[in-house]
Amino acid sequence: MDAVYKRSQLFEDYGHNFCPGCTHGVAHTAIMDTLDELGIKNEDTIAIYPVGCGVIGLFNNKLNVVHAAHGRAPAVATGIKRCAPDKFVFLYQGDGDLASIGMAETIHMANRGEKVTTIFINNTTYGMTGGQMAPTTMTGQTATTAPDGRGEHGEGPPLKMCEIISTMPEPKFVARYSLHNAANVIKARAGIRKAFQMQLEGKGYAFIELLSMCPTNWKLSPKDSVKFMEERVLKTFPLGVFKDEV
Numbered sequence: 001m002d003a004v005y006k007r008s009q010l011f012e013d014y015g016h017n018f019c020p021g022c023t024h025g026v027a028h029t030a031i032m033d034t035l036d037e038l039g040i041k042n043e044d045t046i047a048i049y050p051v052g053c054g055v056i057g058l059f060n061n062k063l064n065v066v067h068a069a070h071g072r073a074p075a076v077a078t079g080i081k082r083c084a085p086d087k088f089v090f091l092y093q094g095d096g097d098l099a100s101i102g103m104a105e106t107i108h109m110a111n112r113g114e115k116v117t118t119i120f121i122n123n124t125t126y127g128m129t130g131g132q133m134a135p136t137t138m139t140g141q142t143a144t145t146a147p148d149g150r151g152e153h154g155e156g157p158p159l160k161m162c163e164i165i166s167t168m169p170e171p172k173f174v175a176r177y178s179l180h181n182a183a184n185v186i187k188a189r190a191g192i193r194k195a196f197q198m199q200l201e202g203k204g205y206a207f208i209e210l211l212s213m214c215p216t217n218w219k220l221s222p223k224d225s226v227k228f229m230e231e232r233v234l235k236t237f238p239l240g241v242f243k244d245e246v
Ligand SMILES: Cc1ncc(C[n+]2csc(CCOP(=O)(O)OP(=O)(O)O)c2C)c(N)n1
Pocket: 051, 052, 053, 054, 069, 070, 093, 094, 095, 096, 097, 098, 101, 121, 123, 125, 126, 127, 128, 129, 134
C-alpha cells in the first residue's frame, strides 16, 4: 500500500505531550511539513522557542533551537538573523509571551521589518501557567485572574495583533488563520508556506497568527472547544489576510 502521508523527518520518533485537543501539535505538524515541502534543511534552520506551552514542542523536533526568555524571542531572532542572514529563522510564540511581556520586542521587530517569520499561537489564555488572563482573552471570557470575565473590572478589550501589526509600513505579510478543523488547517498551512517562501526569497517580515485551542484552560472537551472557537473566538478574531505586499 502506498503511504499518502508520512510524518515529517524533522520530528523525533516519540510523540508530543500536549494536552488532548491542544492544537499546538497541529501547528507543529504544519510547520515541519512546510519545512520539508520547501526543502528547508534542519541544519539551515534556527527556531526561536518561547516560554509557554509551545516550548513542549522543542523537545519533539530535531531543529536547531534557541530557547529565549519569556517575550524575548524577537530580540534573539533579530540578533541571529542579522549575524547569519543565510539561515532560516522563525519564532514560535504564544499570546502571553508575544503580546504581554514581549509586546515591546514584538512591535519593534515588526517595525524594523526583520527578515524572519513569526508564528503566533493565540489560544486566548496563559496556557502553561494555568489560565490567567492573556492580552488576547476575550471580553466576557473568564480567567483565573478575571473570574467575572474580562471587561468587568476595567481590563479593556483584547489586543488584536494582526490588526496592530498590519498598520506598520515594514511587515509584508500579516494573516490570521485557525487550527480548529481540517478546512482551516489547510488554509493555515498555505499561509505558513507563503510566509516561509517569502523568507527564503528575502522579502521581509511575515506575521502569521494561528488561533489555537486550549481545552485544558478553557475547561471544555476538545469537541466543545471546536464549538467555542466557532461561536466565540472567530467572532472576536476574524480570519483573513490583513496585509499582503509580497
Ligand atoms: C520572565 C518570566 N515571567 C513569567 C514566567 C511565567 N510563565 C511561564 S509560561 C507563561 C505563560 C505562557 O502563556 P502563553 O505565552 O500564552 O503560551 P501558552 O502556554 O498559552 O501556549 C508565564 C507567564 C516566566 N517563565 N518567565
